[in-house]
Amino acid sequence: MNQRPVAHIPRYVIALLVLGLGLQLAWHQVMRVNQATARQLDIPLSPTYYRILSLNDPILAARGLDLWLQSFDTQAGISIPFNRLNYDRVVLWLERILALDDGDNYPMLAAGNIYARVNDNQRVKKMLDFIEQRFDKDPGRNWRWLADAAIIAKHKLQDLPLALKYANKLSSQAGQNIPYWAKDLRLIILEDMGEVETLKTLIGGLLAHGEISDPYEIRFLEHRLEQLNAKPEP
Amino acid sequence: MWLLFMVILTGFLLSQFAADLAITEHRNIQLSLLAAFLRVSGVLMISLLIVSSLIREINDKSIDIVLSTSVSRGVYFVAKLAAYLLVAFGFAALFGVCLSFYGDSLSVIAWSLSYFAELVIVTSLSIAMVFTFKQTPTALMAVLIFYAVSRNIGSMSLIASHPVFEQVGIAQHFMSGFVAFLSWLLPDLDRFSDTAWLVYGVQDGSVFITILFQSVIYALLLSGVALFDFHRKNFNT
Numbered sequence: 001m002n003q004r005p006v007a008h009i010p011r012y013v014i015a016l017l018v019l020g021l022g023l024q025l026a027w028h029q030v031m032r033v034n035q036a037t038a039r040q041l042d043i044p045l046s047p048t049y050y051r052i053l054s055l056n057d058p059i060l061a062a063r064g065l066d067l068w069l070q071s072f073d074t075q076a077g078i079s080i081p082f083n084r085l086n087y088d089r090v091v092l093w094l095e096r097i098l099a100l101d102d103g104d105n106y107p108m109l110a111a112g113n114i115y116a117r118v119n120d121n122q123r124v125k126k127m128l129d130f131i132e133q134r135f136d137k138d139p140g141r142n143w144r145w146l147a148d149a150a151i152i153a154k155h156k157l158q159d160l161p162l163a164l165k166y167a168n169k170l171s172s173q174a175g176q177n178i179p180y181w182a183k184d185l186r187l188i189i190l191e192d193m194g195e196v197e198t199l200k201t202l203i204g205g206l207l208a209h210g211e212i213s214d215p216y217e218i219r220f221l222e223h224r225l226e227q228l229n230a231k232p233e234p
Numbered sequence: 235m236w237l238l239f240m241v242i243l244t245g246f247l248l249s250q251f252a253a254d255l256a257i258t259e260h261r262n263i264q265l266s267l268l269a270a271f272l273r274v275s276g277v278l279m280i281s282l283l284i285v286s287s288l289i290r291e292i293n294d295k296s297i298d299i300v301l302s303t304s305v306s307r308g309v310y311f312v313a314k315l316a317a318y319l320l321v322a323f324g325f326a327a328l329f330g331v332c333l334s335f336y337g338d339s340l341s342v343i344a345w346s347l348s349y350f351a352e353l354v355i356v357t358s359l360s361i362a363m364v365f366t367f368k369q370t371p372t373a374l375m376a377v378l379i380f381y382a383v384s385r386n387i388g389s390m391s392l393i394a395s396h397p398v399f400e401q402v403g404i405a406q407h408f409m410s411g412f413v414a415f416l417s418w419l420l421p422d423l424d425r426f427s428d429t430a431w432l433v434y435g436v437q438d439g440s441v442f443i444t445i446l447f448q449s450v451i452y453a454l455l456l457s458g459v460a461l462f463d464f465h466r467k468n469f470n471t
Binding site: 003004005006008009010012013014016017018019020021023024025027028031052071 | 252308389417418419421422444447448451452454455456457458459461462465466467468
């Protein structure tokens, strides 16, 4: 089939083409301001459904749900602020994703860095509770998220006792493989709380019991202890 | 016909199996799975039917014989479109009958009419792609890609226009611009044949006017494209 020149095309065809394209563009413009209605998160189904839907590929299902949940705040024509999402359901979805793939760091990262960044302390607290629960289940894997939670509790919630609780858990339950900045978070928080005597006792105890083998950490703690001792009594 | 029967049977078996797994809402699960399965299968079957039959007509020169008579290309196109639309209507009606076993009749009628509107676009598109690409695999692939992108274009453009992180690179700017451009040209098919109508009932009847307008406008545009390419083909050499 050879091509015939464009001049062979009847005018009504060109007119139809232009009319169709013009109407489509105009229609799109009209429909862009569409009827946006926000809907809330539904309760997730059991992991088995997502396994079946992903043809028995739970990793794929988990990754797909990661992206879906993350973009849930943006629905057709509307953007829901995170602080209007139902956080109990968000937690259910995050747990469901982790049930499909417990090695997936995305839900933990989203909990600490997306959902816990809202200006609603109750919702932030829910996310921190979720992170703490996950840490309790597997401290070795989830210690970095609890460290995040301690920082959020300290700086965002300004709830130093809560931050100290997380920091204490980190140093006592996360094992020896976590970096000392994470283990020593409790020292910083204790200092912020003005608990200088407790802090001195703690550092002194750590150094005396020989629990710490890293020479840099020992030097850091000795230096902090010297600074604290040099401080005048309040 | 056998393919259609097999598809419907498979849809019923799959949805029955899924409903048996469910501890609650069996009917809704069955209905939504069957509707989703029939919708995609119908699109696949109608596009395959149109592309393969038109390509066969072009290859065995029967189209040359028809065009050598007093039948104009415009009339030939309209006749073909009307015939395939009749088949599409048959698909939508038959699938509606299948869904009526589980859903209430008003919701099923709404879904079937909307599905027919969706098939009007797929039918026009399949004819246009045959005249554009002239080969079965390419034409069929173009139809399926178009369909998949059109069904997701609403979500794609929202994701592109609300990135999680600030856009920094040229590539990201290009992609969001490209998706926005596509959203102007493609029909928003995700408004069509919504499974929620079957499960929760039709909440807002005005959506049908939207669907009807979109379907007519896009069928016009695709007919223009198809006729443009059809008139450029020289069948007598």
